[in-house]
Amino acid sequence: MGTIIKVFSDNSQLEFDRGSFDDWCIYLVSQEQRKPPKDSEYFTRLQVLSQIHSPEKIYQDFVKIFDYTNARLNPKMLAGITRLASHYGNNALEMDKLFTILYAGMVAEENKQHAVLKKRIKRLGMHQVLVEGLKPDIAAHFSRGKKWRELDKICREKGF
Numbered sequence: 001m002g003t004i005i006k007v008f009s010d011n012s013q014l015e016f017d018r019g020s021f022d023d024w025c026i027y028l029v030s031q032e033q034r035k036p037p038k039d040s041e042y043f044t045r046l047q048v049l050s051q052i053h054s055p056e057k058i059y060q061d062f063v064k065i066f067d068y069t070n071a072r073l074n075p076k077m078l079a080g081i082t083r084l085a086s087h088y089g090n091n092a093l094e095m096d097k098l099f100t101i102l103y104a105g106m107v108a109e110e111n112k113q114h115a116v117l118k119k120r121i122k123r124l125g126m127h128q129v130l131v132e133g134l135k136p137d138i139a140a141h142f143s144r145g146k147k148w149r150e151l152d153k154i155c156r157e158k159g160f
Contacts, residue, residue, distance in 0.1 A: 002027060005104050006078050009093055014100055016108070024108035026101060037101050043129045043136030046098055049091055055130040058095075062126050065103050066160075069119055071110040077103065102126070116148040120155045127158055 002017025005026075012030040019025025019036070028037050050058050061084055068077055081103060085096035106119035115121075121143060128139035143151055 005073060006100050008097060008100075012097070014097070014104055016104070022112065024111055026104050026108065028097070028101070039125060039140035040137045042098050042101055043125060043140055045094070046126070047129050047136055049088075049095065049098075050130055052091065053088055055133075059126060059130040062099065062102060062130075063123075065099055066106065066119060066123050069103060069106040069110065071107065073104070073107055117151055117155065120160055121151070123160050124151065124155055124158070127160075 002015035005014040005016060007013045010030075012028065015027050015029060016023065017025055017027055025036055027034050046058060047055075064084065065077070065081060068074075068080075078100065081099045082096050085092050085099055088095040102122055106122050109115050109117075109119050109121060112118075117124075125139045125142070128134040128142060129136055134142075
């Protein structure tokens with residue numbers, strides 16, 4: 001059992017636990033399963049939900065979370081994400097999970113020892129999916145094989 005990040009209204013939970021490389025692997029746990037969310041999966045869901053709630057709204061809300069994220073999990077931030085997600089009507093629970101997964105992923109990136117881009121790598125993916133309309137699978141694997149300096153340049157050109 002890992003470190004619980006958040007328990008959602010449906011009693012599923014998000015936690016940090018040991019992964020292949022470090023202790024910052026994220027798991028979504030329900031009664032049926034315990035699995036790490038994949039970038040391509042949650043990018044796909046966010047792109048689908050953006051057809052209902054607009055890509056701009058979802059991206060702007062994500063940036064609010066991004067701006068306040070650092071290397072420590074903040075209980076006020078977790079509660080704030082739930083409040084932010086409550087504005088998504090019937091999709092509130094799913095948005096709470098998706099935004100919390102992104103938040104936890106950014107906290108994990110901020111804690112990774114040799115990560116240079118840190119949380120900006122998640123913002124790059126979100127920008128590609130929601131602003132540029134890139135296919136989620138392409139955005140999820142975009143950084144593979146690229147040097148950090150190249151990715152840093154791309155992020156800087158986009159303003160983050």
